[in-house]
Amino acid sequence: MSEKIKHFPGESLKGRDIREGRVPTIKHRPNVKYLWSAGVAMSRFLEGLKKGKIVGSSCKKCQRIMVPPRAFCEECFRPVDGYTNVKDTGTINTYSVSYVAGDASRIKEPILVAVIDLDGASKGMGILHLLGEIDDWKTIKFGMKVKAVWKLPEERTGTITDIKYFKPME
Amino acid sequence: MFGKKRVAVIGAGMTLFRRNLKETGKELAWEASNMALDQAGLELKDIESVVMGTAPDAFDGVHMKGEYLADGAGAWRKPYSRVFVGGGTGVFAIDAGWWHIASGQFDTCMVVAEEKMSSCYPHPAYAFTTIFDPIYSRPLGVTLIWIFALEMHRYMHVHGIKKEDIARVSVKNKRNALDHPCAQLGANITIEDVLNSEVMCWPVQRLDISPTSDGGAALILASEDVAKKITDNPVWIDGVGWCIDTTFWTNRDLYYPKYVQGAAQMAYKMAGIKNPPKEIDVAEVYDPFDYKELHHMEGLMLARKGQAPKLTAEGVTQRDGDLPINPSGGLLGVGNPIAAAGLMKCCEIFWQLRGEAGKRQVKGDPRTGLAQAWGDLMQYGSVVVMRS
DSSP, X not given: OOTTOOOOOOOBOOHHHXXXXXXOOOOOOOOOOOOOOOXXXXXXXXXXXXXXXEEEEEETTTTEEESSOOSEETTTTEEOOEEXXXXXXXXXXXXXXXXXXXXSOEEEEEEEEEEEEEXXXXXXXXXXXXXXXXXXXXXXXXXXXXXXXXXXXXXXXXXXXXXXXXXXXX | OTTOOOEEEEEEEEOOOBSSBSSOHHHHHHHHHHHHHHHHTOOGGGOOEEEEEOOOHHHHTOTTHHHHXXXXXXXXXXXXXXXXXXXXXXXXXXXXXXXXXXXXXXXXXXXXXEEEGGGSSSOTHHHHGXXXXXXXXXXXXXXHHHHXXXXXXXXXXXXXXXXXXXXXXXXXXXXXXXXXXXXXXXXXXXXXXXXXXXXXXETEEGGGBOOOOEEEEEEEEEEHHHHHHHOSSOEEEEEEEEEEOOSOXXXXXXXXXXXXXXXXXXXXXXXXXXXXXXXXXXXXXXXXXHHHHHHHXXXXXSSOTTTHHHHHHTTTTSTTSSSOBOTTOHHHHTOOOHHHHHHHHHHHHHHHXXXXXXGGOOSSOXXXXXXXXXXXXXXXXXXXXXXX
């Protein structure tokens, strides 16, 4: 803001005045639904999860094994050369302890989330997932080895949540 | 400059930044535009083109809100475009305005940014969840704060940075904002206040985060010929840069923002800057979280990797330090109406380089300033370098 300017436009409203109807407002709750096609590469991934496998794709040119799998290598900009299973074990690259839900409301039991670098994929190929079977989150360490805990085969539906969470290996 | 027209900034304006403003997005855009025109001494008829920057439609709940906001930005029957690169939008908007004039197509361009986050009720956080991949990420319940917490933690881990080293940024910026008449959250707080604030998503705590806000900002750009007729002290846009990385954010090492480096390198090359910390006198670095100021200083090569906390602890980044960062108070202090916050940073550099920033003025007659923003899925950087 310039010292030459003396008038600052904008009228601040109090949250309470809005909630209690002292400010004219219009409410609307959109009702929009989506059905997404999982796509060429991600369909292989979801079908793999149903069988208890984590599927990646490989590019011979840059020699990467990528998770999640893509239909094309975004670095080399060419089709991938094939699909391959990686392991369901890995190491914690980074983690967080969330006391906030998606709508910004507070939760008592924190959600433990991590980026896990998967064994068998190229270096740094992480996956976002939850951590479980951890009594005290302060025991989580960077570089800790973890393993996927799967839903029972009959419970799996072909989604990322077919893996319930990753648990420490020791 | 390689056949390009030189581009000047000749006026700036902004509204109050607040949690809830009575004005609609259109009205906020009008207030900011009107102030910027006044400051430049121009009228709407003098404006040949308009660029609008505004972030997700989901906030306002109005799809195609670029079109909806056009009247407020003075775009009525003019060449008009809306640009949108998430949090990077505010600074990308001035970059886009630059090419309107540098190309030789127009002599003037009004760059306007608006954000009204309060419309998404009761909190815009839920609108943010729709930015994630619907197949791979959303079923896990991912929220925006998770991914920033994961990035912050990785940055802390790689360099061995402590929370108190990061909290200093929040303390500095909220204090700087006390001198900004439009600021939402100017305050005198201590490092302990930050460390004792509510844990949202470890290591992110309440006072590490900027607020949600409503607000508008605007700038007037002109070609060299026009600018020199209108004003004796134009501020020149000498460097622009923008860069994006992959959406597969879990496949990148989050400790360093390579895409910010890419944007900075583009802008520095254009501006002929070889040694950024020596040549840049004042910078507005994107700070929606306190760690982001440090992370971005490193991406901008204003500090070596892992060294930004040390510069902050030594007072280098204070308003009276050798490299003042966010003298406005930043997003942490002034507020974070996404696109408007990025453009507010460009306004602040304009006012600093003109010596009009009053109580916020940095010492030593700054000649070269930088503004930067960051957005999308932790993947986008936009940069502008200005000189007086």
